Amino acid sequence: LIRFASGDWVIDRPEDQGEGSAPRNGADLPARADARRSLDALLHAAKAVFARSGVDAPVREIADQAGVGLGTLYRHFPRRADLIAAVFRREIDACADAAPILSAEHAPFDALAGWIRRYAAFVAAKRGLAKALHSGDPAFDTLPGYFDQRLRPALRSLLKAAIAAGEVRADVDADELLGAVASLCMSAHSGEPGRAERMVALFVDGLRHGASNR
Amino acid sequence: LIRFASGDWVIDRPEDQGEGSAPRNGADLPARADARRSLDALLHAAKAVFARSGVDAPVREIADQAGVGLGTLYRHFPRRADLIAAVFRREIDACADAAPILSAEHAPFDALAGWIRRYAAFVAAKRGLAKALHSGDPAFDTLPGYFDQRLRPALRSLLKAAIAAGEVRADVDADELLGAVASLCMSAHSGEPGRAERMVALFVDGLRHGASNR
Numbered sequence: 246l247i248r249f250a251s252g253d254w255v256i257d258r259p260e261d262q263g264e265g266s267a268p269r270n271g272a273d274l275p276a277r278a279d280a281r282r283s284l285d286a287l288l289h290a291a292k293a294v295f296a297r298s299g300v301d302a303p304v305r306e307i308a309d310q311a312g313v314g315l316g317t318l319y320r321h322f323p324r325r326a327d328l329i330a331a332v333f334r335r336e337i338d339a340c341a342d343a344a345p346i347l348s349a350e351h352a353p354f355d356a357l358a359g360w361i362r363r364y365a366a367f368v369a370a371k372r373g374l375a376k377a378l379h380s381g382d383p384a385f386d387t388l389p390g391y392f393d394q395r396l397r398p399a400l401r402s403l404l405k406a407a408i409a410a411g412e413v414r415a416d417v418d419a420d421e422l423l424g425a426v427a428s429l430c431m432s433a434h435s436g437e438p439g440r441a442e443r444m445v446a447l448f449v450d451g452l453r454h455g456a457s458n459r
Numbered sequence: 460l461i462r463f464a465s466g467d468w469v470i471d472r473p474e475d476q477g478e479g480s481a482p483r484n485g486a487d488l489p490a491r492a493d494a495r496r497s498l499d500a501l502l503h504a505a506k507a508v509f510a511r512s513g514v515d516a517p518v519r520e521i522a523d524q525a526g527v528g529l530g531t532l533y534r535h536f537p538r539r540a541d542l543i544a545a546v547f548r549r550e551i552d553a554c555a556d557a558a559p560i561l562s563a564e565h566a567p568f569d570a571l572a573g574w575i576r577r578y579a580a581f582v583a584a585k586r587g588l589a590k591a592l593h594s595g596d597p598a599f600d601t602l603p604g605y606f607d608q609r610l611r612p613a614l615r616s617l618l619k620a621a622i623a624a625g626e627v628r629a630d631v632d633a634d635e636l637l638g639a640v641a642s643l644c645m646s647a648h649s650g651e652p653g654r655a656e657r658m659v660a661l662f663v664d665g666l667r668h669g670a671s672n673r
Contacts, residue, residue: 427646440635451664
């Protein structure tokens, strides 16, 4: 049985390592496409399993759900922290990438409000990872920087458009907003269901108070 | 020299204990009034010294600022945690007592907004005590309950009046609000100066969005 342990993978009974012999030659395009597919499947499965069973879930559960062997999992992610960090980066990417899509499909205020809800849901879902992220493991060192680098411009552009449209007051700083919404979501989990959503909605309504065009 | 240590008072060189011989007879009214005066002075001084030098400040500094002897300080507060808890309770009382005063002097929304600012300042000022409060010392056991017991009714009455006047939307829960403002203040201290105040102001403006009378 192979399980996650406190930091690195712990292998009690090595098995299923035969898959490690797959070709890793860069010129072998079908193999590269395979590797990308198995990476995608692993990240997708890990996200679901972490959400369901926590970041200490048995690694077998993730490999099974991804439909890959344990050897493939270890090849991509030698340590558990590597997998956790990769899942987190991918979630940051998905949240940042939602900004231009919302912006193209909605009026500026609605795009902004929709993105803040999306971001709040991301923060709330990642509460379980917070302890791992603050464990000091070097695998997580670049994550806070990546978070800022991707999410700050996403919110800035939405906020700028909503201010330009007169739908939101002009005296609001996107970076402060990002931190404030995160703190509302991190702390509201102990209350009634929907509490974080209600508090974030109140906050978003504050954004349009005093706007020229509402 | 007598200083605060990690939990209890530490007395390196006993001195100035002569004051302990003051009459403690309950029927002795002047002495009782004296005791109340020295208690007030100690709490006032402790609040200022804790804010300036932290809760590990030398006890001599507090006694000196209060104009009382160390014996008096020890008689009122045998342990450091007792003094910290007493300062905290007094701050909670002052914040709760501000509600009816604001309510008498201002229109409902302004009274509500003013009280939330007052409460936010209280939470921000008490950040330094947060570690002590979560130390597990039994002297602090009743503080969270006292906080709720005094501050929830204060905010509820202000919110109710503002909703009744149509100045604030009706779908807001006072207890959730109390928690949300606290989390904004606790987390915003690491940012730019005034950040917590700006975020709380945004939140308060959200309260009047959709109100019938604004």
